Amino acid sequence: MFSSSAARQSKVAVLGAGGGIGQPLSLLLKLDPLVSSLNLYDIRGAPGVAADVSHVDTNSEVKGFAADKLDEALEGTEVIVIPAGVPRKPGMTRDDLFNTNASIVRDLAAAIGRVSPQACVLVISNPVNSTVPIVAATLEKQGVFDPKRLFGVTTLDVVRSARFLGGIAGTDPKETVVTVVGGHSGATIVPLLSQLSAGKGLQGETYEKLVHRIQFGGDEVVKAKDGAGSATLSMAYAGARFANAVLRGLNGEKGVVTPTFVKSPLFADQGVDFFSSNVELGVNGVEKIHPIGSLSPEEEKLLAACLPDLKKNIEKGKAFVAQS
Numbered sequence: 001m002f003s004s005s006a007a008r009q010s011k012v013a014v015l016g017a018g019g020g021i022g023q024p025l026s027l028l029l030k031l032d033p034l035v036s037s038l039n040l041y042d043i044r045g046a047p048g049v050a051a052d053v054s055h056v057d058t059n060s061e062v063k064g065f066a067a068d069k070l071d072e073a074l075e076g077t078e079v080i081v082i083p084a085g086v087p088r089k090p091g092m093t094r095d096d097l098f099n100t101n102a103s104i105v106r107d108l109a110a111a112i113g114r115v116s117p118q119a120c121v122l123v124i125s126n127p128v129n130s131t132v133p134i135v136a137a138t139l140e141k142q143g144v145f146d147p148k149r150l151f152g153v154t155t156l157d158v159v160r161s162a163r164f165l166g167g168i169a170g171t172d173p174k175e176t177v178v179t180v181v182g183g184h185s186g187a188t189i190v191p192l193l194s195q196l197s198a199g200k201g202l203q204g205e206t207y208e209k210l211v212h213r214i215q216f217g218g219d220e221v222v223k224a225k226d227g228a229g230s231a232t233l234s235m236a237y238a239g240a241r242f243a244n245a246v247l248r249g250l251n252g253e254k255g256v257v258t259p260t261f262v263k264s265p266l267f268a269d270q271g272v273d274f275f276s277s278n279v280e281l282g283v284n285g286v287e288k289i290h291p292i293g294s295l296s297p298e299e300e301k302l303l304a305a306c307l308p309d310l311k312k313n314i315e316k317g318k319a320f321v322a323q324s
């Protein structure tokens with residue numbers, strides 16, 4: 001899963017490293033040859049996870065940081081991945097997590113703005129549609145927001161799309177790249193299946209069921225885990241894959257393109273100033289935001305349904321920081 005052509009390595013931090021995502025994500029980052037140093041932070045359990053992961057036989061150094069050592073954990077980091085916060089239980093929407101996770105993410109962002117404002121920040125904590133604007137607004141308040149260095153991780157939607165499409169079309173998920181645009185919750189997740197030859201011909205119930213499964217794949221896991229949380233293992237895989245893409249870009253590799261939720265001009269004229277679309281990653285983070293390309297009539301409808309929800313989620317995040 002990791003690709004690395006360049007030699008420069010980076011110091012990476014995981015905030016929320018003791019959790020369901022944080023632990024396997026830390027393990028996968030330990031396996032990434034582009035990571036030289038891994039700082040694991042959590043309000044509970046990170047030193048134990050770090051001791052465990054540090055025995056894996058790759059060259060990177062792993063350090064664990066207890067609850068009161070956040071600043072030390074952030075010192076000198078180039079990439080910070082945030083899976084801190086509570087997950088859903090059955091019957092909840094991602095927005096139901098806002099009340100708990102908004103302040104967690106805001107406080108972590110404030111520490112990042114103070115200690116390592118130059119780092120690329122990769123936000124996994126839900127609701128992503130709001131937590132990313134919360135990080136942006138917090139850094140903006142501190143005068144250190146760089147839109148090129150803030151990313152909402154929507155890779156799990158890309159991973160699910162490739163896997164679920166493969167189940168229908170018989171395509172190899174490893175060779176299937178589905179562009180998913182919009183945001184990361186329900187109707188804001190817009191897979192552009194018409195842009196692939198394997199997805200183009202799908203129609204009627206088959207198409208609608210596939211889109212629904214991609215949009216609500218998270219619910220499938222939440223239901224199956226029956227109160228014990230949401231996707232952790234597939235998310236750790238997706239998070240490590242996205243972190244590797246960012247690291248490859250920072251290393252100067254050209255042509256690293258993947259969907260991610262960033263500050264974006266694409267629909268800013270409609271009041272939606274954060275949006276996920278294909279983004280080229282480079283030495284400064286976001287190198288180029290690609291246009292979404294041509295859409296089928298069905299995808300036009302999905303996009304029309306996405307934008308108002310996304311706008312509300314973004315505004316909610318911004319308002320939270322403004323009132324803080």
Ligand SMILES: NC(=O)c1ccc[n+]([C@@H]2O[C@H](COP(=O)([O-])OP(=O)(O)OC[C@H]3O[C@@H](n4cnc5c(N)ncnc54)[C@H](O)[C@@H]3O)[C@@H](O)[C@H]2O)c1
Pocket residue numbers: 015016017018019020021022041042043044083084085086087088097101104108123124125126127128153154155156157184229230231232235
């Ligand atoms: N972006 C995505 O595609 C995606 C996918 C799956 C889950 N998620 C989200 O990721 C988040 C984490 O999920 P999980 O299953 O790992 O939850 P979890 O409860 O297993 O782990 C969360 C961890 O965060 C820690 N934490 C809480 N407050 C913290 C703080 N202030 N600083 C540092 N750490 C703190 C907890 O101690 C815990 O170890 C949830 O919000 C979930 O909804 C996002």
Ligand SMILES: O=C(O)C[C@H](O)C(=O)O
Pocket residue numbers: 087088094126156217218219221222230231
């Ligand atoms: O569904 C969730 O709450 C977690 C995550 O956003 C997912 O898509 O699996």
